[in-house]
Amino acid sequence: MASGIRLLQKVSRVTSQWNRTGHKILSRDADPCFIQRRHFLGWLNSVFNKVDDDRIKEVGPDRAAAEWLLRCGASVRWKGFNHIEKDYNSLPGGSFDRYKIEEIDASGSCIMFIGFPHLNGLNHVTKVILHECIYLEDNALEYLSYIKETLKVLQISRCPNITKDGLSKLVVLENLQQLVLFQLPEVIDKEETKHMLQNALPKCQVQFLENKKEKSQEENT
Template identity: 55%
Template sequence: FQRGAMLLLLPRAVTSVCSREGGRRHFWGWLNAVFNKVDYDRIKAVGPDRAAAEWLLRCGAKVRFQGFDRWHLDYNALPTGPLDRYQIQGIDATESCIMVQGFDHLEGLRHVEEIKLCRCIYIQDACLERLSAVENLQQSLLSMEVVSCGNVTDKGVVALHRLRNLESLFLSDLPGIKDKQSTVDRLQGALPRLDVTLDLD
């Protein structure tokens, strides 16, 4: 299902909370938390890549599978086939509602080389810390962007030093970063090959 389609299934008594601004924010926060819930039985049944793709698309992100140029953004059009046929290589979470509780989906992914986190209102330091702790991503991830995520601070960015094969990191519009030079120095001290671009002005 997609986010819009799910609303049609909700009873009128539930959707009525959207009549007020505060209720609307609470409702969408609750619904986004539902979209981020990890179903470990589903991961076992369809494999980590398919389950992660379903999570990401439910939350409004896009995925690109290894060997394909096309980005997938339609949940209902995800390809089917052998569990090892479609392996995620790229994640574009621009303007998505992914939350830290959904990041367990990343554990089984072995081929992710690119992640974009742009204008994600729920991305915070804990998300970057969780991402950088995933052993498979420490080996596979080459390129990352974190843009306009207002809850990210120096602490979260510095945590990315665990991504030992990271080659390119683009950071922009992150008001939570207060010590630009120290953050860059700490990253490049741990990852000498890393090319860091900070556009924070």
């Protein structure tokens, strides 16, 4: 299991680098062996993102969500702790109720929409970074409503499949204080999208920094 996780994270980092340099991930003329590897990777991603209801009942939503995120190459910070949890094999044992997720950084991870129901039951998440999530699609963003009561800061950047329709699902995040967006190539009318979000979320500072070479918030802190 651990070796499979490390392999997936390594391949995810490589494909993310290809995206940043503008190379095609897959084309009709691609090598057949490469296509097979892509199909295998897609299957492996689905396995790692799958929601296990029995596991959630056994260990609670925060622990189960942390396992999902770290399997996929993301990281979390527990409420009351400064340490960033990145290693699946280093997840704390003992009383699971002690550990509540406060921050999620999914930069460069392979999270997919089928894993987002893991957010249900998380009551302490204040910050989420979705940066270079190449498998992230619009339908995942509606699941952020599970954490709308506590979510204060959200960044969505360099996610090539996110469109205006997906961003429109963020209007339910009524307690959001800061929304940072940049390098979302499928969002065509960026100014209109920004105004739509700002009007729907008047208490939130909405930033669309498409023309700037911004790093993720995690890199800037």
